[in-house]
Amino acid sequence: MSPFLTVVLKVCLAALLVSGILCLYRMLIGPKAADRAVAFDSLAAVFICVICVLCIQWNSVLYFDAVWILMLVGFLGSAAIAMFLEKGRVF
Amino acid sequence: MPTLAEVIVALLCLLGTFLIALTGIGLVRFPDVFCRMHAAGKAGTLGVVLVVLGATVHFAGTEQDVWMRGVLAVFFQFLTSPAATHLLARAAYVCDYPLSERTAVDELRRYLPSRPDQVFNQE
Numbered sequence: 001m002s003p004f005l006t007v008v009l010k011v012c013l014a015a016l017l018v019s020g021i022l023c024l025y026r027m028l029i030g031p032k033a034a035d036r037a038v039a040f041d042s043l044a045a046v047f048i049c050v051i052c053v054l055c056i057q058w059n060s061v062l063y064f065d066a067v068w069i070l071m072l073v074g075f076l077g078s079a080a081i082a083m084f085l086e087k088g089r090v091f
Numbered sequence: 092m093p094t095l096a097e098v099i100v101a102l103l104c105l106l107g108t109f110l111i112a113l114t115g116i117g118l119v120r121f122p123d124v125f126c127r128m129h130a131a132g133k134a135g136t137l138g139v140v141l142v143v144l145g146a147t148v149h150f151a152g153t154e155q156d157v158w159m160r161g162v163l164a165v166f167f168q169f170l171t172s173p174a175a176t177h178l179l180a181r182a183a184y185v186c187d188y189p190l191s192e193r194t195a196v197d198e199l200r201r202y203l204p205s206r207p208d209q210v211f212n213q214e
Contacts, residue, residue, distance in 0.1 A: 004093040008101040012108040012142075019115030026118040026127070034124045034183040041175060042114050042131040045139045049111055052146040053104060061150055061157050067143060067164050075171040082178035086185050 001059065009057045016053065020046040037081040044074030100149045107141030110134045122191040124183050132176035139172075140165050 023046060027039035048070050055064050083090050093101070117130025147161025187205040190197065 002093045002097055005097045005101055008105060012104050015108045015112045019112045022115030022119045032124070032188060034179060034186070034188060035127060037179055038124065038127050038131050039118060041172075041179075042111075042118060042135045045114070045131075045135040046111055048139050049107060049142040052142045053108075055146050056100065056104070056149050061154060064146065064150070064157065064160060068160075068167070071164065071167055071171065075175050078175035079178050082175070082182040086178075086182035 006057070009053055012053050013050070013057075016046055016050050020050075033081065033085060037078055037085075040081075041074050041078045044070050044077075096148060096151075100145045103141050103145030103148065107138040107145065110138030110141065114138065122193070124188050125180060126191065128176055128180050128183075132173065136168060136172040139168055143168070 020043060023039045023043040027036050027043065030036045030039055048067050051063055051066050051070070055061060080090050111134070114131050114135045117134070118127050121127045121130055143161055143164050147158050147165075150157040150161075181203075184199060184203060185205050
């Protein structure tokens with residue numbers, strides 16, 4: 001791997017760290033439940049990006065399947081919270 | 092000297108990370124929950140898709156099925172993320188979450204009745 005790509009991946013990780021901290025801040029102060037659900041959804045997106053960038057940096061596909069799991073957890077969590085907010089029950 | 096594939100991977104990762112950072116800034120800066128969903132729904136989806144595509148391009152020639160996993164993950168993200176955002180926005184609207192005071196038009200009010208939030212009404 002060239003030094004160019006290494007530097008680029010370091011910059012990406014720093015930006016993702018800042019974005020994750022901002023998401024956690026909104027999750028902490030968010031006035032109501034839907035704000036926190038939105039922050040949770042984008043925190044899952046940040047984690048997916050961190051996993052992809054680390055896969056490129058370590059040059060291994062070992063953790064690439066975790067992308068699927070995080071996508072499923074984010075989608076199902078958001079959908080369940082939305083259903084619960086709207087109807088008072090999930091199903 | 093970086094090769095062409097590395098330049099493509101770097102561009103995809105930088106663009107996706109930029110969009111994810113915009114999502115974080117929008118989550119903190121926007122006034123009400125629907126504006127925050129606007130930031131998190133669109134930019135978050137496209138950012139994730141670009142970064143996963145970057146990883147897919149990087150691992151494209153190494154193993155047999157890595158590119159397929161990446162492309163399927165992109166497809167799945169495009170399938171699920173708008174649905175989740177739509178469900179959350181509808182639930183927030185039905186639960187009578189407050190709009191920003193700079194909201195000019197609210198055309199949905201005629202079609203979608205809302206009730207006060209009983210489950211999560213506490214701050």
